[in-house]
Amino acid sequence: MTSTASLHEFCARRGDVATPCRHCGAREFNICQALDAAQQDKLLALATRLQLGKRERLFAAGDPARHVYNLTEGAVSVSRSLADGRRQILGFLLPGDFLGLEPGESHHCDAETLTEAKVCRFERTTFETFLQDNPEVALRLLRIASSDLAQAARHELLLGRKTAVERIATFLLDLRDRSGARHLRTHPLALPMTRSEIADYTGLTIETVSRVLGRLRSGKVIELVGASAVRVLDDEELERLSGAS
Amino acid sequence: MTSTASLHEFCARRGDVATPCRHCGAREFNICQALDAAQQDKLLALATRLQLGKRERLFAAGDPARHVYNLTEGAVSVSRSLADGRRQILGFLLPGDFLGLEPGESHHCDAETLTEAKVCRFERTTFETFLQDNPEVALRLLRIASSDLAQAARHELLLGRKTAVERIATFLLDLRDRSGARHLRTHPLALPMTRSEIADYTGLTIETVSRVLGRLRSGKVIELVGASAVRVLDDEELERLSGAS
DNA sequence: CCGGGCGTTTGATCCTGCTCAAAGCGCGCC
DNA sequence: GGCGCGCTTTGAGCAGGATCAAACGCCCGG
Numbered sequence: 001m002t003s004t005a006s007l008h009e010f011c012a013r014r015g016d017v018a019t020p021c022r023h024c025g026a027r028e029f030n031i032c033q034a035l036d037a038a039q040q041d042k043l044l045a046l047a048t049r050l051q052l053g054k055r056e057r058l059f060a061a062g063d064p065a066r067h068v069y070n071l072t073e074g075a076v077s078v079s080r081s082l083a084d085g086r087r088q089i090l091g092f093l094l095p096g097d098f099l100g101l102e103p104g105e106s107h108h109c110d111a112e113t114l115t116e117a118k119v120c121r122f123e124r125t126t127f128e129t130f131l132q133d134n135p136e137v138a139l140r141l142l143r144i145a146s147s148d149l150a151q152a153a154r155h156e157l158l159l160g161r162k163t164a165v166e167r168i169a170t171f172l173l174d175l176r177d178r179s180g181a182r183h184l185r186t187h188p189l190a191l192p193m194t195r196s197e198i199a200d201y202t203g204l205t206i207e208t209v210s211r212v213l214g215r216l217r218s219g220k221v222i223e224l225v226g227a228s229a230v231r232v233l234d235d236e237e238l239e240r241l242s243g244a245s
Numbered sequence: 246m247t248s249t250a251s252l253h254e255f256c257a258r259r260g261d262v263a264t265p266c267r268h269c270g271a272r273e274f275n276i277c278q279a280l281d282a283a284q285q286d287k288l289l290a291l292a293t294r295l296q297l298g299k300r301e302r303l304f305a306a307g308d309p310a311r312h313v314y315n316l317t318e319g320a321v322s323v324s325r326s327l328a329d330g331r332r333q334i335l336g337f338l339l340p341g342d343f344l345g346l347e348p349g350e351s352h353h354c355d356a357e358t359l360t361e362a363k364v365c366r367f368e369r370t371t372f373e374t375f376l377q378d379n380p381e382v383a384l385r386l387l388r389i390a391s392s393d394l395a396q397a398a399r400h401e402l403l404l405g406r407k408t409a410v411e412r413i414a415t416f417l418l419d420l421r422d423r424s425g426a427r428h429l430r431t432h433p434l435a436l437p438m439t440r441s442e443i444a445d446y447t448g449l450t451i452e453t454v455s456r457v458l459g460r461l462r463s464g465k466v467i468e469l470v471g472a473s474a475v476r477v478l479d480d481e482e483l484e485r486l487s488g489a490s
Numbered sequence: 491c492c493g494g495g496c497g498t499t500t501g502a503t504c505c506t507g508c509t510c511a512a513a514g515c516g517c518g519c520c
Numbered sequence: 521g522g523c524g525c526g527c528t529t530t531g532a533g534c535a536g537g538a539t540c541a542a543a544c545g546c547c548c549g550g
Contacts, residue, residue, distance in 0.1 A: 061490075080402045082488050088402040103392035108399075128384070135380040139373070142383060145390035147348035152397035153335050154353075157325045159404035160333040160448030164507065195528065203405030208507055210529055227516075227528060243327050245306075409537065440498065453537060455499055472498060472546080492550090499544070506538085514529070520522090 029070045029120070030096045034140035043137075046130060047120040058100070058111040058119070065102040067121050071095055074117025075192045079200065080109045088159075089201040091151065092193060094178055098144055100124075114192045154245065159203045162243055167202040168212045169242035172222070176232060188223070188231040195227075216241075274315045274365070275341045279385035288382075291375060292365040303345070303356040303364070310347040312366050316340055319362025320437045324445065325354045333404075334446040336396065337438065339423055343389055345369075359437045399490065404448045407488055412447040413457045414487035417467070421477060433468070433476040440472075461486075 032040055047070075052058070058069060061080060076093040090109060093099055099111055122130075131138040158167050176189055191198070195206040202209065213230075216222045221238055223231040232238055277285055292315075297303070303314060306325060321338040335354060338344060344356055367375075376383040403412050421434055436443070440451040447454065458475075461467045466483055468476040477483060 080398050080490065082402070082406060082490055084488075086406040088405040090398050090401055101387070101391050101394075103388050103395060108395040131384060131387075132380055135377055135383060138380055138383040138387060139376060142346070142376075142387050142390060143348050145387060145394065146346050148394055149346075149390065149397065150348060150353040152394065152401065153325050156335055156397065156400055156404055157327070157333040159401055160445075161327060161331040200405075205508060206528075207509085207530085211507090214529075243329075245325065245327055450538060451498075452500085452539080456537090459499070494549090495547095497544105497546085499542105501542085502540085504537105504539070506536095507534105508536085509532100509534075511531085511533105512529105513531095514527105516527085517525095519524090 029072075030098055030144055031070065031137055031140050034136045035134070039134060039137075043130060044120075046122055046126050048122075050119050050121055052113045052117045052119065054113060054116055056113045056117075058113070059107045060110045061107055063107045064105060065100065065107050066124055068098070068100040068124055068127050069111075069122070070120045071097045071099065072118045072120060075114040076111055076117060077114055077193065077197060077201075078109050078111050087200045088203065089197060091148075091155070092175075092201070098141070101141070101145070114197070157245060164202075164204055164208050164212050165215070165241055166243040167204060168198075168209065168216070169238050171198065171202055172230060172232065173238060173242055188225040188229040191228045191230060274317075275343055275389055276315065276382060276385050279381045280379070284379060284382075288375060289365075291367055291371050293367075295364050295366055297358045297362045297364065299358060299361055301358045301362075303358070304352045305355045306352055308352045309350060310345065310352050311369055313343070313345040313369055313372050314356075314367070315365045316342045316344065317363045317365060320359040321356055321362060322359055322438065322442060322446075323354050323356050332445045333448065334442060336400070337420075337446070343386070346386070346390070359442070402490060409447075409449055409453050409457050410460070410486055411488040412449060413443075413454065413461070414483050416443065416447055417475060417477065418483060418487055433470040433474040436473045436475060 032043070035043065052074070058076065059065075059067075071093050072095055074095070076097075076099065077089050078091050078093065078099060079087050079089040081087040092114070093111075100107070102108060131141065154170075158170055162170065172189070175191070179189060193201070195209050198204075199206045199209045204212075213222070213224065216238075217224055219237075221232075221234045221241070223233055225231055277288070280288065294317075297319070303321065304310075304312075316338050317340055319340070321342075321344065322334050323336050323338065323344060324332050324334040326332040337359070338356075345352070347353060376386065399415075403415055407415065417434070420436075424434060438446070440454050443449075444451045444454045449457075458467070458469065461483075462469055464482075466477075466479045466486070468478055470476055
């Protein structure tokens with residue numbers, strides 16, 4: 001069951017999520033950091049839990065933005081495409097991550113699962129009412145949005161100014177940092193996305209992604225464990241190659 | 246007085262700012278859209294007004310994030326750089342725009358004026374208290390942050406997947422849309438940024454920026470008015486060349 | 491009115507990463 | 521356990537944009 005394996009891999013929690021992985025229950029939303037138990041229950045009462053398959057779409061650009069979501073299990077890609085099909089992946093979301101907030105009436109990007117996934121879905125209107133009644137959640141969400149903006153800035157720097165090797169090195173380090181520290185050295189780092197998705201995240205082609213990974217492998221910086229896992233052998237070298245901002 | 250001229254050019258208001266330009270007074274902050282007159286006065290009482298010169302730095306990456314700002318006059322660039330000096334400009338800010346919000350304790354990017362500028366500065370702690378007491382402002386700010394994220398997404402698509410011509414065409418159209426509609430056809434569009442800054446925004450080099458602008462000019466799509474203004478002659482063609490998302 | 495400096499334009503050449511092509515291989519299905 | 525499809529790797533050649541270099545021109549100060 002490879003999909004389950006990588007799904008578990010991705011239950012590894014982000015740094016700012018306090019509680020350990022209990023199969024990524026809803027109380028571990030990033031937005032719940034600001035809430036006491038009673039408020040958490042109130043919020044959870046508003047949620048619809050959804051189980052999604054692999055490569056299932058949550059929403060597409062242009063869809064009316066009726067819901068917001070919180071990922072609790074699995075991994076999701078968020079992307080935006082040109083009319084001719086060229087695609088830019090904006091980010092990969094992991095459990096705890098929040099998505100779907102829009103300034104206007106419709107979604108401005110696509111969201112699709114990479115693995116099987118579970119999300120909690122909220123009616124946008126209901127959620128906004130909850131925010132009005134719970135300002136500390138609104139502030140927490142503001143902090144999350146600021147954090148997303150800072151990540152977007154790093155990604156813009158990667159896309160606009162980094163070389164292919166720097167992009168891949170940065171991508172691997174990001175993924176490593178966001179996955180649980182318990183996996184390092186022991187387990188290899190899971191790559192639930194295809195080469196095509198790595199390419200669309202880094203602004204490269206699949207061939208270049210493959211070649212760069214190959215070069216890192218022959219340079220003993222990483223070890224490829226099948227096509228969808230990597231073990232980092234030389235952290236310092238990878239850091240150096242990433243062109244640390 | 247070229248700097249004053251382009252400063253006025255840039256007082257042209259954004260679409261979502263209701264009131265017309267009265268030399269960009271503080272009541273026209275984007276965040277003020279959510280406030281009644283009494284709340285506006287309360288907010289303004291917390292502000293320090295600053296007058297800034299050309300190419301003056303508001304803050305740099307790594308600086309402790311002690312303040313947030315609202316631009317009221319002039320133009321500002323927000324950027325992020327690598328250790329070796331490669332720079333990516335994340336965006337150009339116009340009057341009404343808000344900046345400086347951070348998820349952590351320090352700024353993650355640089356902000357610098359392009360022209361002479363005026364800003365209202367708030368102590369971060371004071372401002373956060375105000376947000377707690379005025380949830381509708383927090384929600385307004387959340388909407389602004391979402392809008393910034395959507396803009397960042399468009400920029401990532403530009404940097405990762407668009408050709409040189411598409412990047413420049415998109416840049417010109419963005420700038421046109423954000424400047425006041427009253428300038429179109431009549432006045433040319435002011436470019437308060439240098440070629441180097443356009444290059445750092447579009448992820449190109451100054452030579453490529455210059456060449457692409459030259460090609461657009463010989464194709465009668467635009468007309469260059471000196472080096473720091475452009476008149477759009479053929480909107481439809483420019484739109485087509487931008488690879489509309 | 492002239493001279494200097496910086497930002498911009500233009501030209502020639504180079505190189506990184508893309509395109510096109512084909513072989514390899516791992517996974518899932520039967 | 522074997523087969524076939526789709527993802528990945530590898531190779532050869534190409535091109536878009538970068539780099540290096542030099543001329544232009546605008547703005548400002550003297």
